[in-house]
Amino acid sequence: MEFQVEIVRLDDQGRGIGYIDGKIVFVENALPQEVVRVFITKEKKKFYEAKVIERIITSMDRVIPKCIYYETCGGCNLMHLTYCKQLEYKKNKGIQILKKFAGIELKNPDMIASDEFYYRNKVVFHVKDGRLGFYQKESHQFVEIDKCLLVHPTINQLLTELKGATFLKSVEKVMIRTFQDGLKTQIVFYPQENLKEEEIIHRIKDFVTSIYVDNRCIYKNREILEKIGDRNYLVRPESFFQVNTKMTKKLYDEVKEKLEPSKDDIILDLYCGAGTIGLYIAPFVKYVYGVEIVKEAIVSAKKNQEINRTKNIEFYVGDTKTILEKFHLQANKVIVDPPRSGLDQKTKEYLLKLQPHRIIYVSCNPVTLARDIKDLEPKYQFETITFVDMFPNTDHIESVCLLKLI
Numbered sequence: 001m002e003f004q005v006e007i008v009r010l011d012d013q014g015r016g017i018g019y020i021d022g023k024i025v026f027v028e029n030a031l032p033q034e035v036v037r038v039f040i041t042k043e044k045k046k047f048y049e050a051k052v053i054e055r056i057i058t059s060m061d062r063v064i065p066k067c068i069y070y071e072t073c074g075g076c077n078l079m080h081l082t083y084c085k086q087l088e089y090k091k092n093k094g095i096q097i098l099k100k101f102a103g104i105e106l107k108n109p110d111m112i113a114s115d116e117f118y119y120r121n122k123v124v125f126h127v128k129d130g131r132l133g134f135y136q137k138e139s140h141q142f143v144e145i146d147k148c149l150l151v152h153p154t155i156n157q158l159l160t161e162l163k164g165a166t167f168l169k170s171v172e173k174v175m176i177r178t179f180q181d182g183l184k185t186q187i188v189f190y191p192q193e194n195l196k197e198e199e200i201i202h203r204i205k206d207f208v209t210s211i212y213v214d215n216r217c218i219y220k221n222r223e224i225l226e227k228i229g230d231r232n233y234l235v236r237p238e239s240f241f242q243v244n245t246k247m248t249k250k251l252y253d254e255v256k257e258k259l260e261p262s263k264d265d266i267i268l269d270l271y272c273g274a275g276t277i278g279l280y281i282a283p284f285v286k287y288v289y290g291v292e293i294v295k296e297a298i299v300s301a302k303k304n305q306e307i308n309r310t311k312n313i314e315f316y317v318g319d320t321k322t323i324l325e326k327f328h329l330q331a332n333k334v335i336v337d338p339p340r341s342g343l344d345q346k347t348k349e350y351l352l353k354l355q356p357h358r359i360i361y362v363s364c365n366p367v368t369l370a371r372d373i374k375d376l377e378p379k380y381q382f383e384t385i386t387f388v389d390m391f392p393n394t395d396h397i398e399s400v401c402l403l404k405l406i
């Protein structure tokens, strides 16, 4: 079925929204003010999904996507929108979600912009028949990639070096991470069958600082070093590390600013990963306790403590709610940086009992952020939020929010 639709706004996933006889239709790659002819790809009781056949009126905010794989690889979904409008869209998305789920009326919150391209320090390529690429979103369709415009140029150079390598036929996935602006590079091969390791080393040793097969380092350094501000961080392949290195400093500075650290402060850094935020603010406070569920991340956190010669920080490994209950950790300010699922009920109950003066909430999901603000409402008042664009050309938003004890 084909229809003509006027797009009125974008949804939370960056899809255009229009109406066909009063029923909502979600259209990929369509922008507000555009009139498009579409065909229906999915019909449900309450909505349609559709694809564009022809654009009859084109938005002034549309740009030609720079990436030749944009329509097929499924990694980005906002590259057809000017970067300025992407920022506006993300800010509005945050504003609407916080209003809808937490009743918060935001007036023009800050949004910190990023480099639009080549910002990612990490990528995982899938391998099919020895070729590197990505699978289309929610599909088994493989797209071979020669260059990705989101990743650091060093990763693209390595992609070129790997092209045609016969050992890739025995590999399922390849992870590449590059730090210190492309000078240090880690590559991990996840094999399907035995690999000829000498062949791998011989082919790429001049382009990398470490080579792993699964979790075994077969060439040079086990970890690579990255700097955020004046702090050094050792990163292992399995450690969580923010993917946009330049913006990570801005994100952590935002956390520091909202924390207003003082030498009397005792801080809880919950969901601390490799201790990166805690170590960043430790020089400005009395003591920091970091809590993280992944054992290997805490091994890295302790090493990071050592290399930064930081004495006033201590790490606990385990589920946040269990560790808080078991050790009765005390603090007058708390930083939380949870995964997309947000804070669990027990952790929120602990915070409501602990009553720190400030909670700094770093969030990658505004919906769970809004839910958690609401749950903390009996004791906490929302003060301010800053959006930080860690992922240009995609609909993801990251934010740093300040809650104050009432």
Ligand SMILES: C[S@@+](CC[C@H](N)C(=O)[O-])C[C@H]1O[C@@H](n2cnc3c(N)ncnc32)[C@H](O)[C@@H]1O
Pocket (backbone or CB within 6 Å): 240, 241, 242, 270, 271, 272, 273, 274, 275, 276, 277, 291, 292, 293, 294, 297, 318, 319, 320, 321, 337, 338, 339
């Ligand atoms: C968004 S990352 C933040 C990491 C760190 N703050 C940073 O900036 O690099 C979330 C972290 O929470 C950890 N995590 C997930 N569930 C957890 C839980 N229930 N208790 C403790 N840590 C958890 C993950 O392993 C991950 O390291």
